[in-house]
Amino acid sequence: MLITAIALVILADLYFVITTLVDLRPLNNITGATPAERRTEVLINGPIMLLPAVLLALAGGLRLPWLAMVGSGIELLVVLGGIALWWLPYLAGVTVPWATAGTGSSWAEMHARTYARTVIVVPRIGDRPRPNLEHMVLHALVLAAAVVGFLAATRL
Template identity: 65%
Template structure:
């Protein structure tokens, strides 16, 4: 389970980096994102997303399950943050405070400019921003990594 957890964490980070920096339109729409937005997103999120992998490796090497649990908990926090960012506006019409961090735009405006033209499989709910397929896949990877990391921590 340790290897699976580690591979899922690394896969989620790699997927995040690719879909944030490389244009795969219409799967993503980074061509509409400002360079500064992409770099800020990578600088803020990639280290946090990669830390669980480091904690898992350190836990295995040192035989310290607490580090693996910390990595799993951090992975869970990452997915909860992503779900709050994307699913609260869609399901409840509530936008989290960090959604537009320093962009000077509302979440609805930022979404319309950068994500609304991407592949979206969910039905409309009024004028609420909908999670796109790119982020649904990312959240699934991170959630699977968190579950596997917790399972791996129990075996150390």
């Protein structure tokens, strides 16, 4: 189960990096983001998203369940941050403060520029930005990694 958790973390991170840097239109729209925005996103979020795999591997090698819990906890924080970023504006009309950190634009502007013309499967709620399929898949992968990681920690 630990190997599965590690594989899910790595898969989620690879998916994130690929969908941030490679044009897979209409799943994503990397041309709507500046190269600096894409680079910053990968350089900041990529290592954070990979850290749980490192912690899970160390936990398995050292037989330290608490380390696997920490790694899975980080993975859970990543998915909660993603859900807050995408679902709060959609469901409650509230944008988290870090949504556009350092970009000089609002979440609604950034969404319209980079995500509005991607695959979106949820219905409109007024003019609120909607989560796109690309990020729904990412959040599902990260959530699965967190759950499997927690389960693996109980078996170390």
